[in-house]
Amino acid sequence: xxxxxxxxxxxxxxxxxxxxxxxxxxxxxxxxxxxxxxxxxxxxxxxxxxxxxxxxxxxxxxxxxxxxxxxxxxxxxxxxxxxxxxxxxxxxxxxxxxxxxxxxxxxxxxxxxxxxxxxxxxxxxxxxxxxxxxxxxxxxxxxxxxxxxxxxxxxxxxxxxxxxxxxxxxxxxxxxxxxxxxxxxxxxxxxxxxxxxxxxxxxxxxxxxxxxxxxxxxxxxxxxxxxxxxxxxxxxxxxxxxxxxxxxxxxxxxxxxxxxxxxxxxxxxxxxxxxxxxxxxxxxxxxxxxxxxxxxxxxxxxxxxxxxxxxxxxxxxxxxxxxxxxxxxxxxxxxxxxxxxxxxxxxxxxxxxxxxxxxxxxxxxxxxxxxxxxxxxxxxxxxxxxxxxxxxxxxxxxxxxxxxxxxxxxxxxxxxxxxxxxxxxxxxxxxxxxxxxxxxxxxxxxxxxxxxxxxxxxxxxxxxxxxxxxxxxxxxxxxxxxxxxxxxxxxxx
Amino acid sequence: xxxxxxxxxxxxxxxxxxxxxxxxxxxxxxxxxxxxxxxxxxxxxxxxxxxxxxxxxx
Numbered sequence: 001x002x003x004x005x006x007x008x009x010x011x012x013x014x015x016x017x018x019x020x021x022x023x024x025x026x027x028x029x030x031x032x033x034x035x036x037x038x039x040x041x042x043x044x045x046x047x048x049x050x051x052x053x054x055x056x057x058x059x060x061x062x063x064x065x066x067x068x069x070x071x072x073x074x075x076x077x078x079x080x081x082x083x084x085x086x087x088x089x090x091x092x093x094x095x096x097x098x099x100x101x102x103x104x105x106x107x108x109x110x111x112x113x114x115x116x117x118x119x120x121x122x123x124x125x126x127x128x129x130x131x132x133x134x135x136x137x138x139x140x141x142x143x144x145x146x147x148x149x150x151x152x153x154x155x156x157x158x159x160x161x162x163x164x165x166x167x168x169x170x171x172x173x174x175x176x177x178x179x180x181x182x183x184x185x186x187x188x189x190x191x192x193x194x195x196x197x198x199x200x201x202x203x204x205x206x207x208x209x210x211x212x213x214x215x216x217x218x219x220x221x222x223x224x225x226x227x228x229x230x231x232x233x234x235x236x237x238x239x240x241x242x243x244x245x246x247x248x249x250x251x252x253x254x255x256x257x258x259x260x261x262x263x264x265x266x267x268x269x270x271x272x273x274x275x276x277x278x279x280x281x282x283x284x285x286x287x288x289x290x291x292x293x294x295x296x297x298x299x300x301x302x303x304x305x306x307x308x309x310x311x312x313x314x315x316x317x318x319x320x321x322x323x324x325x326x327x328x329x330x331x332x333x334x335x336x337x338x339x340x341x342x343x344x345x346x347x348x349x350x351x352x353x354x355x356x357x358x359x360x361x362x363x364x365x366x367x368x369x370x371x372x373x374x375x376x377x378x379x380x381x382x383x384x385x386x387x388x389x390x391x392x393x394x395x396x397x398x399x400x401x402x403x404x405x406x407x408x409x410x411x412x413x414x415x416x417x418x419x420x421x422x423x424x425x426x427x428x429x430x431x432x433x434x435x436x437x438x439x440x441x442x443x444x445x446x447x448x449x450x451x452x453x454x455x456x457x458x459x460x461x462x463x464x465x466x467x468x469x470x471x472x473x474x475x476x477x478x479x480x481x482x483x484x485x486x487x488x489x490x491x492x493x
Numbered sequence: 494x495x496x497x498x499x500x501x502x503x504x505x506x507x508x509x510x511x512x513x514x515x516x517x518x519x520x521x522x523x524x525x526x527x528x529x530x531x532x533x534x535x536x537x538x539x540x541x542x543x544x545x546x547x548x549x550x551x
Contacts, residue, residue: 014550027548072549105550157542162550228551253551262517346517364517377534389539396537409533417517 001332002340004279006168006250006272007474008114008243008436011125011264013257014107014162015132016151016398021143027106028079028089030148034108035091037142038101038135041430043445047092047102048454048461056239057226058176058248068229075106094455096446097431098438099124101131105229107162108132108150113438114169114242114457116476118272118339120433122265123420127428133400146401152257153398154215157391159202161219163228164257165236166268168250169243169474174279179250180235182283184223185308186274186325187234187254188295189318191217192304193350194267196256197367199374199385199394201300208300210385211374213367215256217299223291228253234291242457244472250275254295259398259407261419262364266350269343273329282332284324287311294318302371304354322351364417366407370397373406435476440483443492444468 017034019025055063068076079089092102098113110128115121129152136150155161170179195214201207202218212218216232225233236251243249252271258264277283288294289309297306304319326347333340353360361368374390383389399405402412410416432442444452444460454461458471473479 016545016547018545018547020544025546069549075548106548107550151545156545156547158546160547160549162547165551229549373530373534377531380531381535387539388543389537391542392537392539393534395542395545396534404533404536406530406533406537409530413530415530419517 001276001280002336004171005276006170008116008169009118009121009268009272010112010114010167011121011268012109012111012163012165012167013125013128013152014104014109014164015400016153016156016162017108017148018151019148021145021147028082028084031103031106031108032084032089032091034132034135034139034148034150035093035101035103037139038093038131039138040093040101040131040134041096041446041449042093042101043449043452043455044093045087045091046452046454047090047094047100048456050454051242051456051458053240054238055226058237058239059224063226066229067227067231072229094441094445095131096442097124097127097428098433098436098442098445099128099131100457101128101135105162108135113432113442114436115433115438116436117433118265118269118343119419120428121268122261123424123428124433125264126261126420126425129400130425130429133402136400146403149404150400151395151398152259152400153196153395154257155198155202155219157200157202157395161202161216161232163216163253164255166252166255166271168252168272168275169241169247170250170275171279172241172246172248176248178281179275179278180224181287182278182285183274184234184291185286185288185321186271186283187252188288188291189298189321190267190270191256191295191299192318192322192354193270193347193361193365194255194258194263195299195367196258196260196263196398197370197394198299199370199390205296210300211302211367211371212299213302214299216254217295220254220292220295234295243474247474256366257398258366260364260366260369260416262346262417263366265419266343266346269339270325270329270347273333273340273343273347274325277325277328277332280332282328284321284328286316286321286324302358302367304351319351319355322347326351363415366397369407369410369416370394373397373410435479437470437473437479439479440468440470440473444490447492448490 100111112124191214198212198215222233226237236253241247241249294308298318305317307315330344362372397406402408432438453463459469
């Protein structure tokens with residue numbers, strides 16, 4: 001059973017950025033300046049796009065181009081007039097912790113190194129917050145004040161969304177159709193604990209007043225699609241494995257950026273187990289009649305009791321879908337390891353608390369933290385959900401500035417659950433995850449910075465034209481074997 | 494990195510003796526900093542989100 005679990009996972013987060021002392025904050029200029037300000041130990045500008053393949057579809061075809069809306073088309077036209085090359089605007093940094101920090105569609109993006117341990121991954125996701133915030137601190141020092149602000153969220157409340165993608169390495173011999181038929185109901189309902197909460201609504205959906213479970217749900221418009229900037233799907237079909245031919249990378253773009261480490265751990269941990277259940281043929285198959293509509297329906301009901309129609313004609317609640325997956329995961333994974341025990345027990349506990357005592361989630365699940373915080377504030381200030389102040393508070397919850405961010409404030413007061421010691425996050429800021437190919441990448445960046453000509457998830461080319469190919473190093477044994485075979489050549493201390 | 498290492502549990506028990514269900518423990522519930530977070534919230538400009546314009550990402 002453990003062998004069915006995805007061996008590697010990663011999280012990509014696009015951050016919101018704004019310069020407050022400029023009348024029209026220019027995201028291209030600000031994002032470039034932020035990346036240039038970063039003092040993270042890294043190789044700059046050497047990312048190899050030769051290995052990127054975002055046009056290949058998992059369903060067996062290749063698309064000629066990816067779509068974006070008219071507004072973005074116009075922006076891209078304007079960008080072509082700027083005195084910068086594509087690579088200038090990307091400002092790629094590959095970091096000594098194995099991560100990638102760069103600009104993606106004008107958003108500073110931190111992509112964690114690929115990890116084989118859940119808590120290793122969550123620590124690296126939080127490390128990303130620290131690295132981005134440090135770059136903002138340096139940028140603001142140069143500007144003479146706290147003018148540039150960074151937000152770990154997914155919306156600007158007027159229809160522009162940017163992503164937080166969770167990625168899982170999945171064996172290619174698991175039929176894609178099996179993944180779709182079982183996983184869709186899991187994915188549309190995991191927002192019960194993975195949603196980071198959003199005030200109001202966006203898009204062409206029916207209007208809504210109040211707090212939604214998730215930021216991203218208004219933007220999900222299809223079940224399957226290779227697109228990421230429009231017609232966003234429940235399951236993205238981009239076939240870009242960054243690994244050998246026996247694997248695919250499941251690239252999930254429907255999720256939110258979580259400020260709560262606990263929520264991130266539960267989201268990724270439960271999704272990994274759901275994928276293991278699919279691979280083992282143990283996943284509940286609860287096919288929804290209209291999952292795209294259900295994403296929004298579930299997001300607008302904080303109780304988890306939204307009624308969903310199955311293809312069979314029966315109905316089921318969002319909570320019941322999650323309970324079915326959680327029970328299957330308990331049967332298959334309880335007692336297998338400490339990490340798996342943590343996931344199945346916290347998953348069950350969260351669903352139970354949502355059902356019986358949702359107020360208990362107010363220290364660990366982002367939407368519930370917001371609900372508690374904002375309701376108290378609304379009472380204090382006699383506001384209702386339509387007051388614009390609520391959206392501003394919602395935005396500020398995600399601000400990385402320790403002096404301003406509301407989640408940061410809650411952390412400082414000890415009101416939210418912390419999974420890590422400061423020293424563990426510092427370790428992840430500087431060091432790559434052990435037992436992964438990212439360990440090799442990160443240490444090459446640290447000790448051979450000036451020798452690297454180009455670099456990618458799957459390897460690197462050195463200035464003497466030699467190549468280090470990490471494509472097949474997907475498990476700790478393979479990594480150790482590689483390190484033993486190369487210990488005379490590369491000295492990492 | 495292990496969540497359930499005994500050392501970490503020990504630290505949590507010392508800090509929050511009233512929690513005994515084996516999972517991550519809740520912070521204290523009396524909310525000593527309630528006023529402080531409220532002050533921080535009151536400092537948020539009500540119009541801030543209206544100025545926050547982003548470009549579409551992935």
